Amino acid sequence: METISSDENYRVLNNVRIGKDVKIFSFVNAYGCSINDGSKIGTFVEIQKGASIGRNCKISSHTFICEGVEIADRVFIGHNVTFINDKFPRATNEDGTPQTEADWNCEKTYVQEGASIGSSATILCGITIGKGAIIGAGSVVTKDVPENAVVAGNPARVIKYLEKKLV
Numbered sequence: 001m002e003t004i005s006s007d008e009n010y011r012v013l014n015n016v017r018i019g020k021d022v023k024i025f026s027f028v029n030a031y032g033c034s035i036n037d038g039s040k041i042g043t044f045v046e047i048q049k050g051a052s053i054g055r056n057c058k059i060s061s062h063t064f065i066c067e068g069v070e071i072a073d074r075v076f077i078g079h080n081v082t083f084i085n086d087k088f089p090r091a092t093n094e095d096g097t098p099q100t101e102a103d104w105n106c107e108k109t110y111v112q113e114g115a116s117i118g119s120s121a122t123i124l125c126g127i128t129i130g131k132g133a134i135i136g137a138g139s140v141v142t143k144d145v146p147e148n149a150v151v152a153g154n155p156a157r158v159i160k161y162l163e164k165k166l167v
Contacts (some may be wrong), residue, residue: 016047019055033065036073050106060119068106068125075111078119078137083109085125112147121156132162 013101024030028041032049035041039053042061047053051065054073059065062077068085071077078166085106092098107125111117115129118137129135133145136152136159145151148162 009097025061042079054113068108069111071107071111072113072115072131073115076116077111078117078121081117081123082121083123085109085127087125115145134162 011020012043013028014031016032017034019035019039021038022035023040024035025041025043027044030041030047033047033051033053035047035053036055037057039059040057040064041047041053041059044062045059045065047065048067050067051069053059053065053071054075056073057071057075057077059077060081063077063079064083065071065098066083066085069083086104089104090099093103106122109125110128112129112131114132115134117123117129117135118139120137121139121141123129123141127141127144129141129145130147130149132148134150135141135145135156136150139152139156140154141144141151142155145156146158149158149159150162151158
């Protein structure tokens, strides 16, 4: 992997590890993360430090991938998907002082191989989305999703399992 820093074509890529044949479109903000071989990152995506994108993934426009998110190989992320990494976010501490990174707990989220997340889904932290799972557009995922499950709704619930395993 190559590590680059650039602002070429309205991108901010600061200390990003990028694999071979990665395509990153304009207006992307990525820093301190890794993007592996063959992945595509759409316009207006933010990928924060410590996040990782596997091989041959497609991250659609307007998506937010925060610190603590690990995306495996061959994952599809639709438009406007938002990941969360803190279950109880606050702007200030009890004494009114502004919070810093030291004042919150970043919870990991795992998206396993071949999963697909529909547009405008919100993924809460501390969960695992199983291999080959499909998240319906607009869903709010609050707990682990089993392998090859199709979930939808708010909160997302299993509506069926795929007969043909995608992974």
